[in-house]
């Protein structure tokens with residue numbers, strides 16, 4: 001199941017970042033260690049009582065000079081409503097209720113998303129002097145916290161996880177392939193979506209839904225069921241200015257989070273951007289299937305080498321996505337667009353593929369014979385055996401003698417051997433190393 005998303009919304013300076021860092025704790029640095037991933041404090045993986053979720057800080061955006069706090073707040077609230085399962089609406093318990101708070105509350109109420117009203121800066125055991133004023137917002141009883149002193153953060157998280165969607169509700173989604181189309185503005189995402197939906201049967205949902213359902217489009221292609229995530233672009237042009245990069249990144253992140261397969265759309269006239277790299281890194285880290293789609297191929301003047309040159313450049317820019325199929329299409333003319341959905345289906349299967357333990361160990365055994373494992377100070381790495389522990393993404397546990405002896409390059413070699421035999425095209429592969437017998441020679 002996709003991890004629930006929790007967004008923190010609130011006026012500048014109420015303490016959003018402080019709470020964000022408090023909840024994210026050390027985990028945020030783990031996230032930051034990954035290659036190709038943003039260092040902005042946009043999101044972090046967090047956990048409370050065995051509930052893993054993604055935390056998003058919508059704040060800290062440099063306002064455009066003419067933008068008022070109120071319009072900034074509207075943008076923040078809109079992005080939270082669009083992307084989050086639960087919203088932490090933070091107000092300042094020291095300052096009391098403001099007009100901006102009322103405006104935001106009214107937007108949130110209309111969205112029918114679970115909101116946890118949170119009074120921050122309540123640094124003593126006393127109620128905030130303004131505590132009762134906040135009942136005017138018509139929300140549940142506020143949770144009072146102090147982000148700096150770490151008071152009541154547990155109560156807040158209890159209230160948050162209580163709103164998480166029921167896992168069972170996700171069950172029959174299993175056979176549906178969830179696809180996110182991501183890429184920077186103007187690369188042709190909407191054109192691509194329109195093309196795909198135009199060729200296939202769109203299912204009109206009669207489930208009275210949340211905002212989330214409203215921006216997803218279910219459709220079928222023959223027997224196969226798909227769900228297109230985040231088609232906000234065609235349904236209703238968002239009021240948010242897409243040039244505020246942080247917003248489009250947050251939106252893309254949450255779409256990736258919920259997807260099985262991501263289509264990263266690149267404009268052939270522009271190439272790979274920094275934002276593409278951030279999102280691709282996030283997809284990689286989250287074990288999603290990935291297809292790189294180079295669009296507007298009709299605009300490129302081509303000779304026999306063009307495609308090869310493009311391939312080389314993109315592979316170079318997105319080196320860690322070496323497993324992702326590359327498609328060159330034109331959403332406008334429809335050229336090769338048929339391949340898009342075929343590849344999505346293929347990659348979704350690869351991402352969910354399981355190989356038998358016996359075959360895996362044959363591959364490992366042969367790999368070890370062909371290319372001796374590394375050694376250090378006379379001690380050689382031994383791989384006793386491996387087993388596939390999970391799918392989506394395929395995750396292998398290797399039982400070895402000493403983790404210190406495993407080199408990144410050797411692990412990469414094992415990965416390549418597995419891929420040579422089984423493909424796993426379009427999906428990242430993960431390894432977990434377990435030491436079985438540290439003393440072994």
Ligand SMILES: Nc1nc2c(ncn2[C@@H]2O[C@H](COP(=O)(O)OP(=O)(O)OP(=O)(O)O)[C@@H](O)[C@H]2O)c(=O)[nH]1
Nearest residue numbers: 012013014015016017018059060120121146147148
């Ligand atoms: N007394 C007190 N101060 C706090 C508390 N939480 C945050 N602050 C202070 O409030 C100020 C603003 O905190 P931030 O976390 O940067 O606020 P923010 O909401 O992220 O602000 P923007 O980035 O502008 O949106 C800082 O000086 C914090 O130290 C708290 O629980 N009690």
Ligand SMILES: Nc1nc2c(ncn2[C@@H]2O[C@H](COP(=O)(O)OP(=O)(O)OP(=O)(O)O)[C@@H](O)[C@H]2O)c(=O)[nH]1
Nearest residue numbers: 185186187188189190191233295296297330331332
């Ligand atoms: N020549 C050419 N133009 C294209 C192609 N695909 C899209 N375009 C054009 O590129 C522009 C942007 O296309 P959209 O589909 O709106 O792009 P988008 O990525 O959805 O843009 P946002 O909604 O701003 O994120 C439009 O003018 C399209 O007609 C293509 O394959 N070839």
